[in-house]
Amino acid sequence: MAMPTRAERSRVVTVDGRSLRVLVSEPLARYTTFRIGGPADFLVRASDRATLESALIWAEREGLPVTVIGGGSNLLVRDGGIRGLVIVFRAPGESVGELATAAQDDGSVLVTLPATAPLSWVGHWASEHGLAGMEWAAGLPGVVGGAVVNNAGAHGGEIGHVIVDLELYDLPSRRLVRWTREQLAPRYRMTALKALSQPRSLVVLGARLRLLRDDPARLLAFAEEHARWRRMHQPTGPCAGSVFTNPPGTYAGYLIEQAGLKGFRIGQMAVSERHANFFVNLGGATAREALALIEAVQERVAERFGIVLQPEIEIIGES
Ligand SMILES: Cc1cc2nc3c(=O)[nH]c(=O)nc-3n(C[C@H](O)[C@H](O)[C@H](O)COP(=O)(O)OP(=O)(O)OC[C@H]3O[C@@H](n4cnc5c(N)ncnc54)[C@H](O)[C@@H]3O)c2cc1C
CATH class of the missing domain: 3.30.43.10 (Uridine Diphospho-n-acetylenolpyruvylglucosamine Reductase, domain 2)
Structure with a gap:
């Protein structure tokens, strides 16, 4: 049938x-x-x-x-x-249009972003407008809502550094609520929102960022350099970025590579040859295979280095 x-x-x-x-x-x-x-x-x-x-x-x-x-x-x-x-x-960048901005006396600018705005688009937009603080986001997948929950970041920057506050929809009370940066409590790839178990009762509608005035040419050069670095060092196939967070003082990718696991594969899921902390779907992989690979890599790295890698990616849904 x-x-x-x-x-x-x-x-x-x-x-x-x-x-x-x-x-x-x-x-x-x-x-x-x-x-x-x-x-x-x-x-x-x-x-x-x-x-x-x-x-x-x-x-x-x-x-x-x-x-x-x-x-x-x-x-x-x-x-x-x-x-x-x-x-x-989520929405395409072009449909987001010009973002609401408010100049501040201290030379900074408050930018109001919808949760649907693509992160990479925001990185380019801010750089073009001579606003520093988001240039690291050029080339990063995902949208502002997900970046806020995960406290996404790269090349020394992260969204948590520039967030002033968030607008959220609270499902049980059906009310709009505002969270300050302190309430979000952003830290390395973690926030108070991410710590809540799914399904969550809060939906991110938008974020206000404080960006600093800077030279657009300089910022665009940074943004382009970051995006080029990604194209050179990260796999292009279906993946979800870094699988594990970096343990203190070292890199998950380095440990996986040193454990001899580059290219290691379970079913259709493989450790990327290009970047060992990225796993790639070779075509038709299942979550079961991905989870088995995660577990196998955790075991091998723990055996070799005594470090248990913690997932950065969020695992949701029913098995
Ligand atoms: C090739 C590649 C490279 C990457 N490189 C990096 C990197 O350098 N640094 C980095 O930090 N990340 C990186 N990532 C991971 C990812 O791109 C970021 O974490 C991104 O910010 C996630 O955004 P998203 O919209 O895809 O979120 P999703 O994956 O869709 O969701 C993430 C979480 O946010 C929640 N969520 C999403 N939108 C909302 C909303 N509006 N309200 C409430 N909850 C919401 C979801 O429920 C989920 O809990 C990479 C991923 C890939 C594929």
Whole structure:
């Protein structure tokens, strides 16, 4: 029997007079950079706040738990997928348009970003406008919402350094709330939001950053150099960035490489030859294979160096 097409698996529901397209039993592999992940019971693609709100209201009406993802570039979704509604909250950079800015007396500028804005686009936009603090983000996948949760960073910079505050939607109270940087408590690839277990009750709607005035030519040169470095040193196939956080004083990639694991493979999942802390999906890999590879690498590195590597990627969904 032929598999139902996506059109056959989608339905349109009406929420407060607005139409909302809901995909049923939608494979999450389509929304993660690993190209891995079982089905979401229901999935809505939202690129603006109004669609997000309609989806949240619909989920509440149907009694469904809600998981919000952005670029899916820091996620390993298990093969059983995710129960309830998954909202993919992201938008193309061009649709974000000019960002709201407010100049401050101390030479800094407050920039208000929507959670849907692609991180790489933000890196280029800020550099072009002579605003320093986000140039490290050029070439990084994902969107602002996911970067805030993970406290993404590279080349010595991180989003937590420049966050002033966040606008969030609190699902249980259905109210907008504001979190200061102190409440987010950003540290190395971790925040108070990431520490909450999924499905979380808070959705990031936007972030305010404090950026410093600088020379656009200098910032653009940095941004381009960072993006070029990525193209040269990181794999291009389906992956999810660094699998493990760096242990204090050393690098996870170095330990994996020294343990002789470059190219080591389980099923269709392999340790990248280019960067040992990146695992690549060689085509059709499952989460089960990815998890087996993670475990095997942890064991071999622990045997050799006595260090247990901790995942940086977030593992969610049902097995
Ligand atoms: C090739 C490659 C290179 C990478 N290099 C780096 C790097 O140098 N540095 C680095 O830090 N990371 C890196 N990453 C990982 C990743 O790109 C970043 O962590 C990115 O910021 C994650 O954003 P995302 O939108 O993809 O988040 P997702 O993976 O979609 O989600 C991450 C988390 O955020 C939550 N989330 C997403 N949006 C929202 C929202 N609006 N409200 C509430 N919760 C939300 C999700 O539920 C999940 O918990 C890399 C990934 C790849 C594929």
